[in-house]
Amino acid sequence: MWWTRGRDGLYAKSRHVDVLSDKLLAGHPADREAPTQGDDQREAPSGGERARHASVMLEFRLALRPDRAPRALLLGAHCDDIELGCGGTILELSRRHPDLTVHWIVLSSTPERAREAERSADRFLAALRSKEVVIERFRDGHFPYEGSRVKEYVETLKARLDPDLVFTHYRDDWHQDHRLVGEITWQTFRDHLILEYEIPKYDPDGGSPNVFVHLDEVIAEAKVSHLLEAYASQASRPWFTRDTMLALMRLRGVQARAARYAEGFHARKVVLGGA
Numbered sequence: 319m320w321w322t323r324g325r326d327g328l329y330a331k332s333r334h335v336d337v338l339s340d341k342l343l344a345g346h347p348a349d350r351e352a353p354t355q356g357d358d359q360r361e362a363p364s365g366g367e368r369a370r371h372a373s374v375m376l377e378f379r380l381a382l383r384p385d386r387a388p389r390a391l392l393l394g395a396h397c398d399d400i401e402l403g404c405g406g407t408i409l410e411l412s413r414r415h416p417d418l419t420v421h422w423i424v425l426s427s428t429p430e431r432a433r434e435a436e437r438s439a440d441r442f443l444a445a446l447r448s449k450e451v452v453i454e455r456f457r458d459g460h461f462p463y464e465g466s467r468v469k470e471y472v473e474t475l476k477a478r479l480d481p482d483l484v485f486t487h488y489r490d491d492w493h494q495d496h497r498l499v500g501e502i503t504w505q506t507f508r509d510h511l512i513l514e515y516e517i518p519k520y521d522p523d524g525g526s527p528n529v530f531v532h533l534d535e536v537i538a539e540a541k542v543s544h545l546l547e548a549y550a551s552q553a554s555r556p557w558f559t560r561d562t563m564l565a566l567m568r569l570r571g572v573q574a575r576a577a578r579y580a581e582g583f584h585a586r587k588v589v590l591g592g593a
Contacts, residue, residue: 380511381591382482387417387448391481393472393503394424395495396458397435398549398558403515404485405442405541406533406567406581412445413537419448421479425468425499426458430551438548442541461495468498472506481510488514488584492521504586513583518557518566527582530574538567538579 382388390411394400400408400422411418422439424432432453439451454471461468484507489500500514516524533541542563552558570582 378590380483382415387419388415388483389419389421389479389481390483390485391421391475391479391507392423393484393486393499394422395426395461395487395493395499397424397427397431397453398438398545398552399487399496399517400424400485400515401438401442401541401545401548402517402563403487404513404581404583405545406537406579407485407531407583408442409445409537409540410531410533412443416445417448418446420446420450421475421481422449422451423475424451424453425461425471426456426495427453428458431549434549434551438544441544441548459495461498465498465502469502469505472499472502476506481507484510484512485583486512486514488516488523488525489586490523490525491517492523493517493519511585511588513585515581515583516566518562520557524582525584527570527573527584529583529585530570530576530580531583532571532574532576533567533579533581535578538564541567 380388388411390408392400392404392408394403408420412420420443422443424435427435435453436451439449443449443451456464456468456471484503486503487496487500489497489504491497491500496517503512513529516527518524542560545558545563546553546560549558564579567579567581570576570580571578573582574580
């Protein structure tokens with residue numbers, strides 16, 4: 319891997335574009351042969367220098383509509399999916415855009431988990447004035463077998479909502495309910511920016527996210543605290559622990575060159591506007 323000096327005098331990795339804050343990571347780091355003596359290149363900086371120069375990465379920001387407040391649609395198959403997958407990003411977006419409207423849609427639940435989900439959504443959306451929380455009762459684990467009903471329901475969301483940003487499940491998730499929701503999202507919201515989130519669980523299916531949102535320590539800790547306090551029913555789950563949640567955010571933070579934490583997403587189609 320080699321390093322070059324940019325116009326601003328800071329070091330940047332060659333052929334590697336990252337995004338900070340509403341972040342898009344495009345391309346992949348390329349291992350290159352070490353430069354020969356005399357080339358206009360420098361030795362790779364130390365770890366401390368890299369940390370100081372992290373801001374050189376390109377940043378792609380959301381191009382929100384100027385005629386209205388931003389809107390986000392969050393889709394989750396189960397009651398804690400949204401929070402696990404994009405809870406930190408929602409807290410960060412709420413901090414940046416207090417006028418954000420959020421439609422928080424959970425597709426399956428039990429009475430106990432519905433109460434937990436309502437408490438959790440209240441915590442994550444506390445800073446927002448405009449929000450909708452809907453908890454449906456499709457059968458957990460059986461989404462593929464009632465897929466037409468799920469699809470019809472998501473179509474009704476499209477008919478009444480016009481989100482700027484849609485968060486949904488990773489389309490290649492091994493969980494059948496997650497996977498179906500991800501597929502239906504793409505079938506339905508064809509003209510929208512869709513970010514697919516990941517969920518830590520038994521299945522090693524996280525893939526390689528290409529969009530990252532940097533989270534500071536306060537946001538990361540708030541995400542974990544809200545989840546653990548709201549979902550007592552999940553306390554026995556081996557993946558539903560503080561260290562698991564923080565570990566995934568820390569790993570994505572390393573990959574996104576964040577100060578510490580990040581959440582990772584999959585973006586299959588992105589339009590890059592003019593400068």
